[in-house]
Amino acid sequence: xxxxxxxxxxxxxxxxxxxxxxxxxxxxxxxxxxxxxxxxxxxxxxxxxxxxxxxxxxxxxxxxxxxxxxxxxxxxxxxxxxxxxxxxxxxxxxxxxxxxxxxxxxxxxxxxxxxxxxxxxxxxxxxxxxxxxxxxxxxxxxxxxxxxxxxxxxxxxxxxxxxxxxxxxxxxxxxxxxxxxxxxxxxxxxxxxxxxxxxxxxxxxxxxxxxxxxxxxxxxxxxxxxxxxxxxxxxxxxxxxxxxxxxxxxxxxxxxxxxxxxxxxxxxxxxxxxx
Amino acid sequence: xxxxxxxxxxxxxxxxxxxxxxxxxxxxxxxxxxxxxxxxxxxxxxxxxxxxxxxxxxxxxxxxxxxxxxxxxxxxxxxxxxxxxxxxxxxxxxxxxxxxxxxxxxxxxxxxxxxxxxxxxxxxxxxxxxxxxxxxxxxxxxxxxxxxxxxxxxxxxxxxxxxxxxxxxxxxxxxxxxxxxxxxxxxxxxxxxxxxxxxxxxxxxxxxxxxxxxxxxxxxxxxxxxxxxxxxxxxxxxxxxxxxxxxxxxxxxxxxxxxxxxxxxxxxxxxxxxxxxx
Numbered sequence: 001x002x003x004x005x006x007x008x009x010x011x012x013x014x015x016x017x018x019x020x021x022x023x024x025x026x027x028x029x030x031x032x033x034x035x036x037x038x039x040x041x042x043x044x045x046x047x048x049x050x051x052x053x054x055x056x057x058x059x060x061x062x063x064x065x066x067x068x069x070x071x072x073x074x075x076x077x078x079x080x081x082x083x084x085x086x087x088x089x090x091x092x093x094x095x096x097x098x099x100x101x102x103x104x105x106x107x108x109x110x111x112x113x114x115x116x117x118x119x120x121x122x123x124x125x126x127x128x129x130x131x132x133x134x135x136x137x138x139x140x141x142x143x144x145x146x147x148x149x150x151x152x153x154x155x156x157x158x159x160x161x162x163x164x165x166x167x168x169x170x171x172x173x174x175x176x177x178x179x180x181x182x183x184x185x186x187x188x189x190x191x192x193x194x195x196x197x198x199x200x201x202x203x204x205x206x207x208x209x210x211x212x213x214x215x216x217x218x219x220x221x222x223x224x225x226x227x228x229x230x231x232x233x234x235x236x237x238x239x240x241x242x243x244x245x246x247x248x249x250x251x252x253x254x255x256x257x258x259x260x261x262x263x264x265x266x267x268x269x270x271x272x273x274x275x
Numbered sequence: 276x277x278x279x280x281x282x283x284x285x286x287x288x289x290x291x292x293x294x295x296x297x298x299x300x301x302x303x304x305x306x307x308x309x310x311x312x313x314x315x316x317x318x319x320x321x322x323x324x325x326x327x328x329x330x331x332x333x334x335x336x337x338x339x340x341x342x343x344x345x346x347x348x349x350x351x352x353x354x355x356x357x358x359x360x361x362x363x364x365x366x367x368x369x370x371x372x373x374x375x376x377x378x379x380x381x382x383x384x385x386x387x388x389x390x391x392x393x394x395x396x397x398x399x400x401x402x403x404x405x406x407x408x409x410x411x412x413x414x415x416x417x418x419x420x421x422x423x424x425x426x427x428x429x430x431x432x433x434x435x436x437x438x439x440x441x442x443x444x445x446x447x448x449x450x451x452x453x454x455x456x457x458x459x460x461x462x463x464x465x466x467x468x469x470x471x472x473x474x475x476x477x478x479x480x481x482x483x484x485x486x487x488x489x490x491x492x493x494x495x496x497x498x499x500x501x502x503x504x505x506x507x508x509x510x511x512x513x514x515x516x517x518x519x520x521x522x523x524x525x526x527x528x529x530x531x532x533x534x535x536x537x538x539x540x541x542x543x544x545x546x547x548x549x550x551x552x553x
Binding site: 070 | 444451454543
């Protein structure tokens with residue numbers, strides 16, 4: 001796990017954490033085929049924080065779900081590390097490649113019948129770990145997301161922001177090198193969202209994970225990202241890639257800087273006034 | 276840590292706190308309502324001078340009940356009804372829930388079978404009793420089948436509902452963490468479907484006792500239902516009422532046990548606070 005996050009994004013090409021080559025997705029709807037994502041290329045360097053930004057229906061979630069092996073691309077290849085994620089069309093995703101991924105959904109997707117620590121430890125179950133080990137590792141992760149005191153609570157006793165913290169802890173419990181996040185803070189209020197952004201940045205700086213985060217919030221994208229990948233309205237395609245070079249760790253004051261405003265304005269203009 | 280966690284909001288499981296009154300409320304209201312009911316009953320028999328063959332006054336029913344409880348045959352009859360209900364119910368649980376799981380998982384199969392399932396439900400079950408008597412005789416077997424048939428469908432339906440209501444997000448989660456199929460069954464399918472399945476079982480026990488008693492009414496000489504027909508034939512309306520009260524108590528008891536199991540099995544679930552399905 002490298003600690004070098006503050007440097008510029010690593011060279012695109014070999015050694016990428018995620019490589020997307022010509023990946024597209026066409027759904028077969030009853031009214032005919034719907035192209036959700038045009039063939040897309042994207043390389044994510046190890047330790048890089050990439051944000052996929054776009055309006056709803058731009059295929060950003062589709063792309064992320066393909067990276068997680070939840071749906072398979074209709075064309076192109078995805079590489080996780082040096083392994084192809086899919087070894088042929090419609091095949092099941094590669095187990096090792098999937099094992100190096102953590103996924104945070106839009107909804108926390110916590111199991112209401114499990115206490116917080118058992119929700120966090122779920123990915124470790126059935127993988128040769130004892131209950132005591134799982135509890136210990138869950139406690140460790142809970143501490144990192146600021147939930148050390150809530151291990152034995154049921155999810156329904158937690159607020160939305162805290163539930164999403166549990167979800168983040170769960171996504172990281174098996175020590176993946178890559179974290180995929182699908183609009184993880186979209187359902188939270190603005191203040192909680194700011195807190196979660198700061199927490200996420202800190203986690204990222206501490207652990208050196210590669211993060212791909214999907215959002216439709218321009219400020220969130222610019223605040224978090226090393227690189228913002230702007231996707232256009234359906235059919236989705238990469239419209240622009242913007243490097244964001246504010247020093248880390250960024251605090252909320254960075255959003256008041258003129259250059260921050262310029263970058264937000266640039267992105268907003270390309271989105272055609274969206275948000 | 277970059278930020279402080281928010282204080283936990285302890286919410287009522289249903290989202291909003293509904294005022295249901297103090298804990299002792301039922302202990303006061305239940306006897307009061309019961310007393311009012313019995314008082315009204317007594318008044319009605321006096322004011323309208325109802326013959327005791329039609330509606331015996333409450334004290335007659337009370338004495339009949341005491342008298343019945345002094346005889347061993349009432350216990351024998353209660354046991355028979357209990358036995359039929361439980362065996363029929365357990366058969367229905369096993370087959371009903373199993374079928375529900377299969378149909379819930381395999382949608383195409385449910386589509387193929389659903390007209391037939393509905394058909395078996397629209398047939399008035401009481402009309403089948405003569406057939407059951409013909410096939411299984413006047414003994415306990417025909418009643419067991421009646422109890423099973425009548426309670427089966429509601430459990431299948433609820434199990435299908437439970438399996439269907441598993442959240443897609445949870446399924447995605449299990450795929451992302453590469454849970455093997457057995458892990459998905461144990462850690463997702465069963466706990467997620469359990470509330471609906473238990474609701475079905477809760478309803479099923481009530482149907483089962485109804486089935487057993489209807490079976491007894493229509494044929495055979497054992498059980499509370501048969502006893503009721505004997506009371507009717509000998510024009511002992513007071514004793515008939517007493518038997519109905521015993522049936523009610525038996526039903527209450529069985530329902531309470533099943534509802535208790537529900538609360539014990541899914542303490543996390545919103546419905547566990549109180550039985551709402553009846």
